[in-house]
Amino acid sequence: MTVTIKDIAETANVSIATVSRVLADKEGFYSEKTATKVRQTAEKLGYRKNTAAVELVTQRSQVIGVIVSATKTNFANDIIAGIQDEAFKHNLSVIILYAGESDVDQQHRALQTVIERSVMGILILAIRPADADIAMLRAANIPHVFLSTSFDSQQLPFIGSDDFRIGYQATDFLIKKGHKKIGIAAIDRHSYIGTQRILGFQRAMADHDLPTKPEWIQDGKFTYDDGVEAMTTYGAQTELDAVIGTSDLAAIGVMNQAVAFGLSVPDDLAIMSIDGTQMVKIVRPQITSVTQSFYKMGNRGMKMMLQRDMDKFESQYTPFRIDERDST
């Protein structure tokens, strides 16, 4: 039914070894004459390479596995684009698996799938797996990099933003605009990213001798609803004069609720977001953002993967910048 190199070999009157060489472009191992004959026969017969066989015999696949937090699809798309473009250049396929950010089961299965598939590399976006899964990942001996996260430990290679500096600079930016009472909304204290941003925020406030109150920091998981909720908690009469939303959607949630309260942005309340995806440009007023280099994270992640040697992987921060728009 399906045509194999054996079929080609027979009709072209050569050995399967030769067919294999020609089709894999092992230059120098065949004459142009046979090559042409083989290629034409392959074409005529409608031959398709069997990837499973190739991967079995070569012991490595041309596949990159990407595990994505299902709830982070907003910026994940940019990271994936960065991965995809680089993968495309090197003729690599990309398997994408979605897993809930806190669904350990799904994460485990996703990881297991890519490992059993012997992918050549694993990229993990915005997820911090359970310790058992991290152990499994290491045991598998497959190069892997964490994207859009960072860790305190140097053990796990990551490419992300320096979240302490993000927190610091966002706050500093607002302070320099004259704000003194600044909230930070929808932040996950249980994540390393969250704690780093809070530390940065607090340091910036302290550096300017500004006091803070615990309730200015509102917990959440970076979602739109968390943003709305944070603003609801701050209330219409809030003493705050600025709020940092810890994601674009969170910031938009804050803004919509603020406006619903009758507050004017930025006059009554300045709003800033962290991420800087397309979102912040399509709302009105457009939101000033700390813009992260998501595309670059994906791109660099792939390039790191290509080195193959995990020992050489070095965690790194991608640059970010502040884009001032109309909400501050």
Next chain:
Amino acid sequence: MTVTIKDIAETANVSIATVSRVLADKEGFYSEKTATKVRQTAEKLGYRKNTAAVELVTQRSQVIGVIVSATKTNFANDIIAGIQDEAFKHNLSVIILYAGESDVDQQHRALQTVIERSVMGILILAIRPADADIAMLRAANIPHVFLSTSFDSQQLPFIGSDDFRIGYQATDFLIKKGHKKIGIAAIDRHSYIGTQRILGFQRAMADHDLPTKPEWIQDGKFTYDDGVEAMTTYGAQTELDAVIGTSDLAAIGVMNQAVAFGLSVPDDLAIMSIDGTQMVKIVRPQITSVTQSFYKMGNRGMKMMLQRDMDKFESQYTPFRIDERDST
């Protein structure tokens, strides 16, 4: 280096056949006693199944290939979620490949990749491949379904919305709200979807004896910028009293430009969008939308795939509804 079933067989003192059966849960083919021994040994040795070998010998993969238009990431995420959830239930992996909507080269390579990988099914989102590629797809004899598109021909199985009815009902909705001069923005006349929506629009206008002008229909590719451009062309003094944006982003583009012109939405100009993703809820005013069932498209697409027999594939429309919000 990597441990295989042979290693397990040796240390557990059974044949590889038995190991294979136990690990594949071929019940009835082994005693619980051996099973336990085998499983423990596998665990102890840190065994990982080699998917390439399995796929080679079983002649079929547990992978679904999804080819996505890179520019449609907005609603594609919902479709993918629908695919992913169903795939997860059946223990299938999903390979996602992005390809430019009009980048024939990328499309060809993406298709080739999934075919060579002998995936068990191919789902194509919002892309209409070149004829040559469609021929290749068919020759590959792999079940495939087109999602979020429709065709005039019955040859290609698709799951999408009835775009004629979408165009008709959106227009009809606005007319019943009292609007008489309605524009349709950022629509691609060269796509089947585009022409269908336009036909629906025209039919609805005709059914209500309302005249239309050609310039009320503004070309585009469903993007935000196309929406802005369409509104710019209509102008601040436009005679239109309502505009249908042919995607959420396009509608937001229209709205932002209208507001920039000093028009009030919905009083001076009513705006409606087609898609109904999260986008329309985070902008102010929230936009009334024709809401498509993207998740369901993905889900049904996967279920269709699972039947495996392409002859039974029947193109179908997923439901849509109108969600009234504040822009009309």
Next chain:
DNA sequence: CTGAAAGCGCTTACAG
């Protein structure tokens, strides 16, 4: 430049 042969890791009739 070309071919015969071994082997990648697994599954599955077939025989017991």
Next chain:
DNA sequence: CTGAAAGCGCTTACAG
């Protein structure tokens, strides 16, 4: 319930 053996489609030393 278990094992020996064939075979999936390909690559790659090795020998010529």
